[in-house]
Amino acid sequence: MVTDEELKEIVASIAVEHRELVVAQKETDRQLKETDHQLKETDRQLKAQTKETDRQLKAQAVEAEHDRREMKKSNRELGKQIGGLANKFGSFTEGLALPSMQQILRSQFNMEVVSxxxxxxxxxxxxxIDVLSYANGTLNEVYVVEVKSHLRDEGVDQLSDIVNRxxxxxxxxxxxxxxxxxxxxxxSNRLKERVLSKxxxxxxxxxxxxxxxxxxxxQPKAY
Structure with a gap:
């Protein structure tokens, strides 16, 4: 039979265990709330990082498109500059050729008109035609001159096309x-031989x- 003293000890022990359980439950609740807060904070940070990443990607896409357009524009300008330079160099070459070519056509070939x-x-x-020259009368000849800075096969073909047309x-x-x-x-020697062969x-x-x-x-060929 349980004595009053033993009963008091049992009740006191149960009370202590209950208090400890309440304290432990409160600590568990606190930890759960803290964990929930941390999860929410982590989720918020991830969303913020995702939003920032999206913003950066969009900004990079806009910048890349801008760079692409600028490069396209620069390429067009460069093409115009190169074309202009080629035209200027071609004009320079033709201008360089004209005085001496006039002298050749008049003195060596007895041409009357040089255009x-x-x-x-x-x-x-x-x-x-870069230079057209002719003489009437007993000579009755015409010369066409094609002027190139760097002769290529296309230049020889061009002169052939001119005389044929x-x-x-x-x-x-x-x-x-x-x-x-x-x-x-x-x-080049190869192209010179091709010119002479025609x-x-x-x-x-x-x-x-x-x-x-x-x-x-x-022996020149009369076309």
């Missing part, structure tokens, strides 16, 4: 013998003056 930069149009067709654009010269002259600042005169530059550069046995 630079001749452009003619018939319907939808056009023909452009010439009489269509200049019927008034249909009875004249037609000759071609290729004048270039730089002309019966065209080759002209080279030395000390800013063009001169005819053909072998002694060269």
């Amino acid at each position: 630079p930069s001749v452009r003619v149009k018939k319907g939808d067709e056009e023909l452009e 010439f009489r269509h654009f200049f019927p008034e010269h249909k009875d004249k013998k037609l000759y071609g002259i290729m004048a270039a600042v730089e002309m 019966g065209f005169y080759a002209a080279k530059i030395s000390d800013e003056v063009f001169s005819i550069d053909v072998p002694a046995q060269f």
Whole structure:
């Protein structure tokens, strides 16, 4: 049989355990609340970071698009500058060739008329000649001169095209013998041989003056 003293001890022990349980429960609740707060804070930070990342990505996309447009614009400008430079250099070469070429055509070939930069149009067709020169009378010859800074195969083809189409654009010269002259600042040996094989005169530059550069046995072709 439990004595009163033992009963008091049991009740006191239960009371202590209850208080400890209440304290432990409160600590658990506090920890849960703290954990919940930390989770909410972490979620808030993640959302903020995601939002900032999205903002940065959008800003980078806008900047990349701007850079792309600027580069495209710069490329267009560069293309214009390169084209302009090429035109200027071409004009410079033609201008360099003209005085000495006039002298060659008049003194060596006895030409009466020397005309630079001749452009003619018939319907939808056009023909452009760097230098056109001719003589009437007993000589009755015409020369077309193509001027290049750096001669390529396309330049030789261009001169061939000019002489082949010439009489269509200049019927008034249909009875004249037609000759071609290729004048270039730089002309490789291979291209020079190709020029000569077509019966065209080759002209080279030395000390800013063009001169005819053909072998002694060269026979020009009259087109």
